[in-house]
Amino acid sequence: MSPGALQDAHRRGRVRPRRAGAADRNQPPADLPPLPSCSCQPPCARPRLQVVEEKMIRNTKDSWGWPALALHWAVALLVIATFALGLWMSEVPARADRPYYFAIHASLGITLLLVLAARIIWALINPPPAAPASTPAWQHAAARLTHLTLYALTFAAAILGWLLAGVAEPPIEPQAFGVVPMPSPVSLSPASEDFLEEAHELAAYALMALVGLHAIAALWHHYILRDNTLRRMLGSGPTASTRSV
Structure with a gap:
């Protein structure tokens, strides 16, 4: 068909425009801007990250979460620092x-009291991991009794020191975390200073003796029994690899 006849056919509607092929239909119009690239993670990865983060916070049956570990070692450091300064x-x-x-010692003691209270509250709402399967029943009972006694002696030493600060001459006002004043909760006679001082020292020495026994037991688990008790408290238990992405 000649060019003139083709133009005439177009005017009369006899020649229809060529339909777009499959390749043409898949091409976006030239005047549209390109789609923005998405750098977000696949939807399937988000639930896994949420599970991992939850495991890092809460204790599991095999490992401690980071809040429990942080509170444990904070209490340990405060106990050692307070006793060393007092000695x-x-x-x-x-x-x-x-x-x-004396004021620094008292402030460390009152801070220890608050951190220990936070640790106990966290332990009540977040059960600890199970002991290794090979642990005998008597060791379970001994470990529980040791922990309860550690808590009791720490509270006793800290509270007795708090009361002692109130009857000291001149009186000492402890500051929690070095900033929050914590005056003595009760007003006692200055005549009770000697009794409080003796009781405070006795509780402190008993506490440190039990802390030493606790440390020896942890080393015994690690080097003699070769279980993961100490590794879990260091944050490197058997499931530590699953808590990182």
């Missing part, structure tokens, strides 16, 4: 700056 402080001869060290 050194008792050897410092009477001088003008001695009340300053």
